[in-house]
Amino acid sequence: xxxxxxxxxxxxxxxxxxxxxxxxxxxxxxxxxxxxxxxxxxxxxxxxxxxxxxxxxxxxxxxxxxxxxxxxxxxxxxxxxxxxxxxxxxxxxxxxxxxxxxxxxxxxxxxxxxxxxxxxxxxxxxxxxxxxxxxxxxxxxxxxxxxxxxxxxxxxxxxxxxxxxxxxxxxxxxxxxxxxxxxxxxxxxxx
Numbered sequence: 001x002x003x004x005x006x007x008x009x010x011x012x013x014x015x016x017x018x019x020x021x022x023x024x025x026x027x028x029x030x031x032x033x034x035x036x037x038x039x040x041x042x043x044x045x046x047x048x049x050x051x052x053x054x055x056x057x058x059x060x061x062x063x064x065x066x067x068x069x070x071x072x073x074x075x076x077x078x079x080x081x082x083x084x085x086x087x088x089x090x091x092x093x094x095x096x097x098x099x100x101x102x103x104x105x106x107x108x109x110x111x112x113x114x115x116x117x118x119x120x121x122x123x124x125x126x127x128x129x130x131x132x133x134x135x136x137x138x139x140x141x142x143x144x145x146x147x148x149x150x151x152x153x154x155x156x157x158x159x160x161x162x163x164x165x166x167x168x169x170x171x172x173x174x175x176x177x178x179x180x181x182x183x184x185x186x187x188x189x190x191x
Contacts (some may be wrong), residue, residue: 079145081175083112083119089146089173090123096144100137102129102167114177122151123171131155134167147174 081089090107097104106126113120127134134155141148149172156166 076147077176079147080118081146081173083121083175083177086121086173086175092144093125093141093171096140097127097137100129100140101133102127102137105166106168117177119175119177121173121175123173125169125171127167128164129167130163131165134165141171148172 086109090109094104094107104125104127106124108124110122110124113122127137129137138150138153141150150169151172152168152170154168156168158164158166
């Protein structure tokens with residue numbers, strides 16, 4: 001009898017082990033693979049959502065930069081003189097010199113440097129006046145709406161009285177390039 005009892009004791013654990021192995025092979029492993037695949041899909045979609053959020057932020061930042069650049073270009077285009085209107089800019093420079101009580105000794109436009117979108121017009125200018133008058137004139141030049149550089153500036157005090165100074169400078173005035181006929185001003189009119 002002892003043999004029957006021992007055989008029965010082994011059958012129950014062996015059956016439980018077999019059922020566990022069958023569950024493991026037929027239910028757990030296939031579902032584990034499916035769960036792993038779903039977890040990979042979820043991870044990929046989460047990564048895509050994070051990238052989309054980053055790209056959305058980058059897109060809005062880029063759009064703001066484009067708006068600022070467009071506003072700057074629009075302001076420059078409205079303030080920049082057309083080549084045909086440079087004479088009026090020279091007239092305004094002369095008026096600023098007179099209003100600062102500076103005597104203009106030379107106002108000589110030089111050969112322009114033509115670039116892709118703008119034309120750079122160097123102008124040799126000479127004037128005389130007191131130091132405060134010349135600095136007032138330079139401040140007024142800087143406040144003009146047209147884009148210009150003072151490329152070279154020399155101040156001399158030729159007299160012994162210390163009042164009359166001589167100023168020589170090269171102004172670089174930037175104007176629209178009329179050869180770029182495809183460009184349209186912000187007003188919608190061709191250049």
